Amino acid sequence: MKLSDTRAIITGGVSGLGLAVARHLVGQGAKVALFDVNADKGAESIAELGESNARFFATDVSDEALVVENVAGAREFLGGLNVAVNCAGILGAGRVLGRDGPMPLSRFQSTVMVNLVGSFNVAKAAADLMQGNEPGIDGERGVIVNTASVAAYEGQIGQAAYSASKGGVVAMTLPMARELSRFGIRVMTIAPGVFWTPMVDGMPEAVQQSLAATIPFPSRLGQPEEFADLVAYILGNTYLNGETIRLDGATRLAPK
Numbered sequence: 603m604k605l606s607d608t609r610a611i612i613t614g615g616v617s618g619l620g621l622a623v624a625r626h627l628v629g630q631g632a633k634v635a636l637f638d639v640n641a642d643k644g645a646e647s648i649a650e651l652g653e654s655n656a657r658f659f660a661t662d663v664s665d666e667a668l669v670v671e672n673v674a675g676a677r678e679f680l681g682g683l684n685v686a687v688n689c690a691g692i693l694g695a696g697r698v699l700g701r702d703g704p705m706p707l708s709r710f711q712s713t714v715m716v717n718l719v720g721s722f723n724v725a726k727a728a729a730d731l732m733q734g735n736e737p738g739i740d741g742e743r744g745v746i747v748n749t750a751s752v753a754a755y756e757g758q759i760g761q762a763a764y765s766a767s768k769g770g771v772v773a774m775t776l777p778m779a780r781e782l783s784r785f786g787i788r789v790m791t792i793a794p795g796v797f798w799t800p801m802v803d804g805m806p807e808a809v810q811q812s813l814a815a816t817i818p819f820p821s822r823l824g825q826p827e828e829f830a831d832l833v834a835y836i837l838g839n840t841y842l843n844g845e846t847i848r849l850d851g852a853t854r855l856a857p858k
Contacts, residue, residue: 603684603742603837606631610685611676613663613724616643618799619749620689622826623833628655630834635676637661637669637690637724663690663720673727684735686728687833688721688748694763710763717767721748722774725789733785740840743786747833748775750793750846756855768793772846779844788843790836795850797824817851824849 608627614620615636624634624647634656638644644658657679659672677683694713696705725746732744750771757765771791779789796802796813802823814822832849836842 603738603745603840605834605837607738608632608685608837609677609680609682610687611635611637611673611683611724611728612687612689613637613661613720614688614690614749616640616647616658618689619794619797619826619829620687621647622830623687623689624651624656626827626830626834628652633680635659635672635680637663637672637676663688663724664715666723669723670727673724673731677731682735683728683731684744685837686724686732686744686746688724688746690720690724691717691749691767694767695760696763697760698762705763710766713763714767714770717764718770718774721771725778729782729785729787732787735786737786741786742788742840744788745837746778746782746787746789747836748789748791750791752793752795752848752850752853752855754793754846755848758855759858775846776844783843788840790842790844791846792829792832792836793846793848793850794829795824795848795853797826797829799826816856817853820851822851824851 610627612620612624612634615624616638627634628651636647636656636658639662641660648656648658661672692713694709696709698705735743737743748771751768753761753765754768754772775789775791782789
């Protein structure tokens with residue numbers, strides 16, 4: 603797929619990894635629809651990217667009816683739909699047994715609903731429209747790129763909910779790719795390590811340096827642009843399918 607031909611939905615698209623993907627794609631001539639819950643940042647992102655190139659859709663990715671409605675609206679704005687990049691996510695940090703007692707089930711549920719159910723919800727709605735596209739190279743009609751985390755493999759103390767949700771994203775990648783192959787739709791997942799995002803930017807300098815020191819090489823935090831570069835490469839290489847790629851500088855998370 604040529605990046606200039608990309609018509610993409612990007613969830614979590616107004617900040618962090620999602621916004622980096624949007625900037626990269628628009629810079630290559632693509633059009634994007636940004637799904638997010640932050641309307642203020644949505645307006646800022648559209649002003650930066652240009653109203654002819656991008657549109658914001660206020661979207662709770664766990665809301666099935668709203669996602670279906672907004673995916674249809676995105677396709678209308680974009681003039682087609684051949685890519686969905688799921689970057690929306692929440693941390694949901696908390697111990698199973700904390701100082702104040704067991705983790706409220708609602709916290710676990712909300713984390714899974716956004717990170718796992720939300721990714722599935724957007725993927726299925728996008729695939730439903732992609733299946734009607736005219737086939738391109740190798741019969742390709744669309745690409746879905748999900749975002750997991752290295753915590754799917756080495757979850758830390760306090761990450762039971764987050765790791766479970768991201769592990770689910772990894773686990774559904776291959777079966778979804780196998781199923782959607784008959785429609786010419788590829789499914790890939792990226793599992794980033796510790797990246798420089800707004801969440802990390804708010805941490806004390808000492809904490810940032812401590813995080814960077816745990817990464818073997820290069821010994822620094824990942825840059826959102828590096829994540830965006832990998833998304834772009836996945837879109838361009840039609841033989842990449844059904845796999846999760848770790849993007850982490852060879853880091854392996856310690857227990858805490």
